[in-house]
Amino acid sequence: MDYDILKTQQEYLNHALTYYTGLKALVLDSITTSIVSHLYSMMDVTQKEIYIITNIADKTREPLYYATAICVLHPSKFIIDRLVEELKVPKYKQYYIFFTSPINESIIETLAEADVHEIVQSVQELYMDCCSITSNLFSLCFKGSESDEITVERSVEALMSILISQKENPVIRYQTNGSTLPQNIAYKISQRIQSSLTVQDGLIPIQPTSTTLLILHRSFDCATPLLIQWTYQAMIHEFLGINSNLVELPTGKVEFAFPNDPFYRQMHQRMFVEVTDEIQTRLNQFNSSKEEKLKLDTMDEMQKAIDAIPELVKEKESLTKHTSILSAALAINKQKKGLQLSEFEQALVVNNALSSSLAELSNIINDNTIPYNDRLKEAVLFAYRFPQKAEDVRSMLQLQKFKLEDSQLIKSIIAYGQNPPLKVFPDETGLKKFVKKIVKGSGGVENVYTQHRPLLESIARNILYNKEDLKKCFPGFGDIHKINQNLIIYIVGGITFEENVAIQEIKKNYSDQGLVPPKILIGGTDVLNSTKFLNMLRPKQK
Structure with a gap:
């Protein structure tokens, strides 16, 4: 059975929300608010006798002495300190505390000392310290550039919670080029696993499992986050942005989430033109069903029609929502000249035609009908592809009066991605043939280029095959010679x-091929689009 981190975390959260029966207040922190929002809608939560949802950092909360607090918290020092303060001056009748990652004995002792009113009824661990984006995709949902120390700490906690929840004792491999962060994270996880096995706490299986944990740094491939993508979920994130399962439309925010949207679950990785076709097909079916329901000859037929109305209405509301989302995305695509830019991007990363690409970049930078940020993005991508022409690109930007801090991104991406573990682009002796893939659909869309393949795909395949030439690029802890x-x-x-x-x-x-497919779980500190990636390259604010 494949990994399903979404289902696992929903089961953990449901355990916490239903552990006590009665009027409850759900107490979260900034991290667990993001985690919970990816598992249940607020309406789903309130249906579990949750009267109010609050944040433990909010000291202005009104006491609810008749309610029981269900605390789902990330056990950081700040949160533990806030919890200790609250237990000394409680706001609720009693407390059930659930931490999202393993805690040590000192935290238990600290809470016991603070519980002077003896109102803590239970302290438990839930291994759900990351956001489940889909069943096999997770994120730490970082809001911006975090310090290296916080990045390592949060990464270790999240990955340990995943290993525990999935009952894994993996071989750990890490990227050595580009950053020391993967090695630091890998080492700390290895130490945590060994500590768990030494004390025999039962959290990690004693015997190694047939799994590899591969820890990479984004510098291994800076091209993929900068490309316009045309699968539904990726396209919406690029053009509209998906934040905490919400998409901002001109009419307001709408939910764009896995748990309560069967259509989204089915179509999220399909090409967007396939999504538009599917919406049209289903709307036609809906209208056909509606007409059929009007032809009622018996009471039984009438009752069946009445019973079907809520589901039909719900489906039509879902299709209407996705139509609005697609319409908004296509409008932005038109404004950005997305097809023109996508054609340029694909030719740039798949071919090695410097002179023609440089001429096309010049046309793009000088085209003031293309939004400023999109022209900047193409310049950054070109500089990453051909770093020897970085100064020429900066000169183009300066002539068009681009901001100095924006033109500095040219240097930033070259420095960030200058030492990848594997070759990102084809060289002159090994050119791929650039193939134009024709995709016909709505909105005048005829040509979409989809030739580029993310480097991660070949890395994952070769790790699964345990190719010998990757052992130097990705050393590790455990038996790295074993095929997992x-x-x-x-x-x-x-x-x-x-x-x-x-x-x-x-x-x-x-x-x-008739083979048993591997279980693969994938995640990162955030889910990127080009805007987030460029912001990550900017100097950190002190």
Whole structure:
């Protein structure tokens, strides 16, 4: 059975929310608010006798002495300190405390000392210290550039919670080039696993499992986060942005989440034109069903029609929502000249035609009908592809009066991605043939380029095959010579939706060959689009 981190975390959260029967207040923190929002809608939560949802950091909360607090908290020092303060001056009748990652004895002792009113009824661990984006994709949902110390700490906690919840004792491999963060995270996880096995706490299986945990740094491939992608989920994230399962439309925010949206679950990795076709097909079916329901000859037929109305209405509301989301995305695509830019991007990363690409970049930078940020993005991508022309690109930007801090991104991306573990682009002796894939659909869309394959796809395949030439690039802890069946990938700096699509295709290829597909779980510090990635390259604010 494949990994399903979404289902696992929903079961953990449901355990916490239903552990006590009666009027309850759900007390969260900034991290667990993000985690919970990816598992249940607020309406789902309130249906479990939750009267109010609050944040433990809010000291202005009104006491509810008749309610029981269900605290789902990330056990950071700040949160423990706040919890200690509250237990000394409680706001609720009693407390059931659930931490999202393992806690040590000192935290238990601290809480026991603070519980002077003896109102703590239970302290438990829930291993759900990351946001489940889909069943096989997770994120730490970083809001911006965090310090290296926080990045390592949060990464270790999240990955340990995943290993415990999935009952894994993996071989750990890490990227050495580009950053020391993957090695630091890998080492700390290895130490935590060994500590668990030494004390025999039962959290980690004693015997190694047939799984590899691969820890990468985003510098291994800076091209993929900058490309316009055309699968539904990736396209919406690029053009509109998906934040805490919400998409901002001109009419307001709408939910764009896995748990309560069967259509989204089915179509999220399909090409967007396939999504528009599917919406049209279903709307036609809906209208046909509606007409049929009007032809009622018996009471039984009438009752069946009445019973079907809520589901039909719910489906139509869902289709209407997705139509609005797609319409908004296509409008932005038109404004950005997305097809023109996508054609340029694909030719740039798949071919090695410097002179023609430089001429096309000049046309793009000088075209003031293309939004400023999109012209900047193409310049950054070109500089990453051809760093020897970085000064020429900066000169182009200066002539067009681009801001100095924006033109500095040219240097930033070259420095960030200058030492990848594997070759990102083809060289002159090994050019791929650039193939234009024709995709016909609505909105005048005829040509979409989809030739680029994320580097992560080949890395994942070769790790699963345990190719010898990757052992120097990705050393590790444990028996790295062993061929493992399953793979957990974590990228410091963020993952993209398109990389997740590529990973799913690996599993499909196994199935198509009649082989048992590997279980693959993929995640990162954030889910990137081009805007987030460029912001990550900017100097950190002090």
